[in-house]
Amino acid sequence: MTTTVNSIDKIFIQELEKILGKPQSPIPLHEPEFSGNEWTLLKNCLDSTFVSSIGEYTNQFEVMLTEYTGAKYAVAVVNGTAALHISLMLAGVKLGDEVLVPALSFVATANAVSHCGAIPHFVDSELNTMGMDPWALEEYLSKIGEVTSQGMINIKTGRRIAAIVPMHTYGHPMNIESLLNLAERYGLPVVEDAAESLGSTYQGRHTGNFGLIGILSFNGNKIITTGGGGAILTNNAELARQAKHLTTTAKKPHPWEILHDSVAWNYRLPNINAALGCAQMERLSLFLAKKRELAARYQRIFANGDQYTFVNEPQGCCSNYWLNTIRLNKPDISTRDDLIAKANAAGYQCRPAWGLLHKLPMYKDCPRSSLPIAERLEASLINLPSSPKLLSVT
Amino acid sequence: MTTTVNSIDKIFIQELEKILGKPQSPIPLHEPEFSGNEWTLLKNCLDSTFVSSIGEYTNQFEVMLTEYTGAKYAVAVVNGTAALHISLMLAGVKLGDEVLVPALSFVATANAVSHCGAIPHFVDSELNTMGMDPWALEEYLSKIGEVTSQGMINIKTGRRIAAIVPMHTYGHPMNIESLLNLAERYGLPVVEDAAESLGSTYQGRHTGNFGLIGILSFNGNKIITTGGGGAILTNNAELARQAKHLTTTAKKPHPWEILHDSVAWNYRLPNINAALGCAQMERLSLFLAKKRELAARYQRIFANGDQYTFVNEPQGCCSNYWLNTIRLNKPDISTRDDLIAKANAAGYQCRPAWGLLHKLPMYKDCPRSSLPIAERLEASLINLPSSPKLLSVT
Numbered sequence: 001m002t003t004t005v006n007s008i009d010k011i012f013i014q015e016l017e018k019i020l021g022k023p024q025s026p027i028p029l030h031e032p033e034f035s036g037n038e039w040t041l042l043k044n045c046l047d048s049t050f051v052s053s054i055g056e057y058t059n060q061f062e063v064m065l066t067e068y069t070g071a072k073y074a075v076a077v078v079n080g081t082a083a084l085h086i087s088l089m090l091a092g093v094k095l096g097d098e099v100l101v102p103a104l105s106f107v108a109t110a111n112a113v114s115h116c117g118a119i120p121h122f123v124d125s126e127l128n129t130m131g132m133d134p135w136a137l138e139e140y141l142s143k144i145g146e147v148t149s150q151g152m153i154n155i156k157t158g159r160r161i162a163a164i165v166p167m168h169t170y171g172h173p174m175n176i177e178s179l180l181n182l183a184e185r186y187g188l189p190v191v192e193d194a195a196e197s198l199g200s201t202y203q204g205r206h207t208g209n210f211g212l213i214g215i216l217s218f219n220g221n222k223i224i225t226t227g228g229g230g231a232i233l234t235n236n237a238e239l240a241r242q243a244k245h246l247t248t249t250a251k252k253p254h255p256w257e258i259l260h261d262s263v264a265w266n267y268r269l270p271n272i273n274a275a276l277g278c279a280q281m282e283r284l285s286l287f288l289a290k291k292r293e294l295a296a297r298y299q300r301i302f303a304n305g306d307q308y309t310f311v312n313e314p315q316g317c318c319s320n321y322w323l324n325t326i327r328l329n330k331p332d333i334s335t336r337d338d339l340i341a342k343a344n345a346a347g348y349q350c351r352p353a354w355g356l357l358h359k360l361p362m363y364k365d366c367p368r369s370s371l372p373i374a375e376r377l378e379a380s381l382i383n384l385p386s387s388p389k390l391l392s393v394t
Numbered sequence: 395m396t397t398t399v400n401s402i403d404k405i406f407i408q409e410l411e412k413i414l415g416k417p418q419s420p421i422p423l424h425e426p427e428f429s430g431n432e433w434t435l436l437k438n439c440l441d442s443t444f445v446s447s448i449g450e451y452t453n454q455f456e457v458m459l460t461e462y463t464g465a466k467y468a469v470a471v472v473n474g475t476a477a478l479h480i481s482l483m484l485a486g487v488k489l490g491d492e493v494l495v496p497a498l499s500f501v502a503t504a505n506a507v508s509h510c511g512a513i514p515h516f517v518d519s520e521l522n523t524m525g526m527d528p529w530a531l532e533e534y535l536s537k538i539g540e541v542t543s544q545g546m547i548n549i550k551t552g553r554r555i556a557a558i559v560p561m562h563t564y565g566h567p568m569n570i571e572s573l574l575n576l577a578e579r580y581g582l583p584v585v586e587d588a589a590e591s592l593g594s595t596y597q598g599r600h601t602g603n604f605g606l607i608g609i610l611s612f613n614g615n616k617i618i619t620t621g622g623g624g625a626i627l628t629n630n631a632e633l634a635r636q637a638k639h640l641t642t643t644a645k646k647p648h649p650w651e652i653l654h655d656s657v658a659w660n661y662r663l664p665n666i667n668a669a670l671g672c673a674q675m676e677r678l679s680l681f682l683a684k685k686r687e688l689a690a691r692y693q694r695i696f697a698n699g700d701q702y703t704f705v706n707e708p709q710g711c712c713s714n715y716w717l718n719t720i721r722l723n724k725p726d727i728s729t730r731d732d733l734i735a736k737a738n739a740a741g742y743q744c745r746p747a748w749g750l751l752h753k754l755p756m757y758k759d760c761p762r763s764s765l766p767i768a769e770r771l772e773a774s775l776i777n778l779p780s781s782p783k784l785l786s787v788t
Contacts, residue, residue: 034440042436046428051621051670052614078472078622081660095511107643107654114657117489117511220446220664227445227664228472249501256734256745260501263508263756266475270614270621272670276445340650351650362657 008307008335009342015301016348019294020390023347030323031387032225033287038279045275053248055271057278062231064281065216069198069206071233073240076269076277077247080195080217083230084112086246086267087213088163090239091189093118097162098154098367100188102132103356103374105167109193110357110366118162121154122358122368129314130325130377131174132166134182140369141186152186157367163189168197168207170383171223171322172313176202176210183211191215195230198223199288199320200313208233213243218273223287223320223388224280226273288320290388295321298384302326308382323383331379340382353381402701402729403736409695410742413688414784417741424717425781426619427681432673439669447642449665451672456625458675459610463592463600465627467634470663470671471641474589474611477624478506480640480661481607482557484633485583487512491556492548492761494582496526497750497768499561503587504751504760512556515548516752516762523708524719524771525568526560528576534763535580546580551761557583562591562601564777565617565716566707570596570604577605585609589624592617593682593714594707602627607637612667617681617714617782618674620667682714684782689715692778696720702776717777725773734776747775 020027045051058076065074077083093099095117101109103122110120123140126133145152145161152161164183166174176192183190194200194208195217201207208214213236218229232243250264269277302310308326313319328336336352343350356378358368414421439445452470459468471477487493489511495503497516504514517534520527539546539555546555558577560568570586577584588594588602589611595601602608607630612623626637644658663671696704702720707713722730730746737744750772752762 032443032445034443034445038440039437042440043433046432046436049426049428050614051426051428052619053622054614079660106652107645107658108660111643111657111659115659220444220448225446227666228447228660228662249505251501255738256743257749258500258745258747259749259754261755263505264501265505265509266473266502266622268622270667272621273664273666276666344650349650351652353652355651355653360653361655 009339011305011307012339013342013346016343016346016384019297019301020348020385026347026349027385027390028387029349029351029383029385030221031389032220033283033387033389036279036283038276041275041279042272045272051272052270053268055274057271057274058269061269061274061277061281064278065231065233068281068284069209069233071209071214072235073233073237075232075240075243075247076274077230077232077267078269079219079228080215080230081108081112082265082267083215083232084108084191084193085115086243086265087191087215087232088112088116088118089246090242091163091191091212093162097160098157099162100137100164101357102167103358103368103371104130104169104353104377105193105357106195106354107357107360108195109165109167110363119159120357120363120366121161122366122371124369124371125374125377126175127373127376129172129174130169130311131172132179133373134175134178136369138182145186147186152188154367161188163191165191165193167193167195168200170325171197171200171320172311173197173200173202173207173317173319176207180210196222196322197320199284201318203316209235212236213239218277223291223322224277224284226269226277226280229269229273229277287388290391291321291386294386294390295324298324322386324386326382326384327377328380331376333379336379336382348385350385351383353378403733405699405701406733407736407740410737410740410778413691413695414742414779420741420743421779421784422781423743423745423777423779424615425783426614427677427781427783430673430677432670435669435673436666439666445666446664447662449668451665451668452663455663455668455671455675458672459625459627462675462678463603463627465603465608466629467627467631469626469634469637469641470668471624471626471661472663473613473622474609474624475502475506476659476661477609477626478502478585478587479509480637480659481585481609481626482506482510482512483640484636485557485585485606487556491554492551493556494531494558495751496561497752497762497765498524498563498747498771499587499751500589500748501751501754502589503559503561504757513553514751514757514760515555516760516765518763518765519768519771520569521767521770523566523568524563524705525566526573527767528569528572530763532576539580541580546582548761555582557585559585559587561587561589562594564719565591565594565714566705567591567594567596567601567711567713570601574604590616590716591714593678595712597710603629606630607633612671617685617716618671618678620663620671620674623663623667623671681782684785685715685780688780688784689718692718716780718780720776720778721771722774725770727773730773730776742779744779745777747772
């Protein structure tokens with residue numbers, strides 16, 4: 001047993017070394033790259049003195065996001081969590097509702113539900129896409145859900161199920177079309193968490209642009225970064241108007257009067273962060289190309305292992321390969337942790353999947369379906385260093 | 395009547411011209427100034443690639459804030475609203491509670507209460523400080539408040555009154571010591587909204603450092619800016635620990651495991667915004683000196699008017715004079731609006747006070763005391779251009 005673990009270890013580190021070289025210093029999981037106009041745009045921003053909630057870069061960044069994703073409207077905000085919070089509210093999520101979210105996701109997906117005063121309801125994932133499983137969900141809802149004039153009710157808790165939040169794990173598109181079909185049949189709005197999947201398409205259409213409303217994140221570890229940042233995407237003009245209004249203190253337009261017409265948030269992305277975003281968007285295609293090439297290298301080396309499988313983009317999808325990932329063929333948390341510990345010790349920053357959300361203390365009593373695949377993925381996923389700049393390391 | 399209004403107009407514009415010169419282009423109400431190390435620190439930030447939630451500038455900015463304000467702990471967050479939201483939660487404000495806030499404040503003061511699921515309860519201000527009136531509040535609470543084992547209960551609504559949020563209007567310290575005495579007698583925690591008063595002291599002690607917890611804002615229009623930003627100040631180690639934890643997704647420290655132990659927020663100030671903040675803090679003393687000199691000029695010119703009074707710092711206080719302000723001796727909204735319209739047309743960006751919070755549609759049914767002074771202030775306050783750089787205009 002120990003011998004087997006050791007040999008997986010050694011092979012794993014050797015293979016990382018083949019792809020990434022021997023680290024001079026630790027290789028981060030995902031590092032941003034500022035080799036374009038970041039500099040110039042930040043300077044313009046300072047020179048103009050418009051660094052805050054008013055400024056042309058925030059507007060320009062929104063335009064760049066609509067042009068790139070094909071969504072009609074984009075509203076730039078301080079981060080992905082804020083984007084998801086407002087999107088859920090706009091989808092009609094209210095105090096005491098339940099919202100279907102994957103158990104396998106970053107904690108923000110569930111936190112945003114909590115920020116609405118609602119309760120996350122955890123559902124299972126598919127093995128290949130690592131995203132919400134529409135078929136398992138359908139079977140589950142047929143048992144616990146009842147469609148009434150008030151919407152879908154969870155017959156076990158008596159609470160309304162108000163929305164579904166699929167998430168595109170590590171940039172790989174989940175089966176969004178099947179999920180949309182299911183959601184439509186049950187009358188549930190879809191809020192698409194595309195925090196990790198800027199640059200990823202499903203059947204040629206950009207992720208985040210399928211549901212009623214979708215969100216992006218530009219945190220420092222994402223494919224492009226604004227320091228902190230996020231965006232709300234939608235094709236619905238009225239939702240876009242409300243998203244902008246609620247994220248900018250609901251101030252009524254006037255040259256000097258200060259009146260507001262709704263409880264609202266101060267979530268607008270500052271102009272200085274958007275300046276960074278504009279420069280990063282100019283580089284997105286290059287980042288994507290470099291990341292695909294890096295993914296191809298990982299794929300070539302890791303494809304033949306009998307211990308683990310490299311996670312490829314799902315069929316019909318183009319993934320941004322935000323985080324390259326392998327999956328242990330035999331799920332085992334201690335093997336996983338051993339590989340990760342050895343890799344980190346050798347200077348390759350690897351990490352496991354997020355601890356499943358239904359096991360976290362604040363969410364342990366929330367409703368959930370059986371979660372066999374999420375459990376299996378948790379015990380088998382390992383993220384690998386994925387910065388676009390890694391290509392120049394070797 | 396028309397003649398009087400016209401003559402006030404003309405005098406007002408003439409006096410602005412004496413102080414600020416004839417505008418070549420519109421003079422903003424408050425413009426930031428980036429003439430120090432902003433540039434260098436932003437460049438360091440980009441060069442290090444640490445622009446996001448992890449980075450040394452955010453830590454350094456927090457240290458600079460503690461050193462400057464004298465508060466033991468500072469936690470830097472995305473904006474003042476977020477700071478107030480978390481501070482109220484940490485002060486124990488819960489769903490369905492009431493929180494005493496001034497009717498005369500920026501809407502964020504009330505919104506942060508709403509973000510906790512609590513209800514703002516509006517109280518009156520003092521004429522001179524423009525901040526919450528501790529004596530009027532005491533008289534009011536003696537009528538509507540009952541101290542019970544559950545805390546203070548509003549006998550009219552049956553709801554718990556959970557906290558008091560005084561605010562230092564336009565940078566002028568309110569009577570914080572009298573308010574603290576009152577709060578102590580009634581067992582109410584004080585969350586001090588010092589969003590506008592960085593650099594202002596009351597009896598030599600920095601505002602924001604009196605209550606259980608206090609907040610600052612670094613929005614683009616404030617005395618220093620981080621683009622968007624805010625901070626939580628406290629002298630309580632445990633509150634500081636919780637503030638940091640709840641604003642950073644409550645992640646448990648570990649080199650690679652991703653586990654969280656509480657519903658939490660993504661409110662950390664990004665490193666790139668903090669870099670700007672560090673450079674701005676280096677300039678704060680200079681900004682304060684320039685602003686005091688500008689205030690002195692306004693004071694000299696406006697002191698002798700029989701139509702309006704320049705708002706001086708309260709006795710025993712040192713104000714940052716964030717926004718220089720005059721008060722019409724005869725409160726009248728149409729005179730106020732006429733002066734503001736004429737000033738703006740002449741290129742001097744002036745503005746009225748915020749529309750009183752209890753009149754806004756989302757807060758119109760909230761509990762409130764009588765508000766004679768807030769009403770009077772609303773009809774008489776005019777903010778004047780106050781950027782530190784204005785001294786070099788003339």
